[in-house]
Amino acid sequence: MLSKIATSALLIGASAAAAAPARVYTTVVATVTVDPAVAAAAAAPTTSKVAPPAPVVPSVVFSSVPAVPVVSSVVAPVVPPVVPSVLPSKVSSKVSSAVPSAVPSAVPSGAPGTPAPVGGGSGSISVTPHDVYGSSIGVLGCHVNVNRIAYWPTFPGCDNLCKKVTSNGRSVYILHIDQSGGAHDISYDAWNYLNSGSSATENPTMGGGIPATWEDADMDNCKDIIKTPDGKLPLSAANSMNTWAGCPAGSYVHENSSLWNVLNPNACTFGYNERCTIDLAVSNQASCPHVLGANNALTGVPVENIQYGKSSKVTALQ
């Protein structure tokens, strides 16, 4: 439902780092004091071997415990924490009504003329509205359309993040970047569209689960949800190393993510709105223009959530 159970549950240890006040699921930050063994393991998949890990950022620290349950094919997770909630600057309902999903090039189709689902996954569900953005894998809400997110019972994988959900003859493409407490929650605005045919900003409705079907879709269908200039999935450099390094080379997340020096993905109010780079062969920590994990106040890249039952938006604080 509207809760953020999942997200908060996944938040790993709230450390002292992020100065986030009030919310229960405060964010945590970073980290990086790496256990050489872990670092090496993490680097293994991507590079032949890792040079001696060079822990650099003092302010950050990460535990050697793989916090993120990643996909089986994944290697060793390296870093931990993630944070809380929000919405990007655009809210328009980007409905994908009749847009035919791209035909998966690698997947043989079944019935003639019927593009097979990319990841093969599909099913019938009851979709419920989720009003506060969150991402258990640390995707920055300020650089994605928080109105098109999937909060699924399963943990986001390294591939197949794009889901097509259909109900009442309408469809929406949503990005699976958070795990719910068991329900198939989708952004309130996406739910509102399926439920009423309108964006919540125009005609906010309320209700519970509505019967729907879902299927894996080609990432091309979710491209518009990602707002970064280069289209890369924006991750928190300080909090999403496990997500990135845990996904094998060749996977969507590993190949098409970008690391940003923003501490709290759900609000983007701490850190710097800048891109970082990383080379596991050199270090298991991202290299950013400013110190990695900086927790200074950040403004200008708000995450805005449409209030449930209302058309107004509220800027996420943390």
Ligand SMILES: *[C@@H]1O[C@H](CO)[C@@H](O)[C@H](O)[C@H]1NC(C)=O
């Ligand atoms: C990364 O994104 C590009 C551009 O959308 C796409 O062509 C490529 O297949 C993606 N890579 C993976 C591994 O999904």
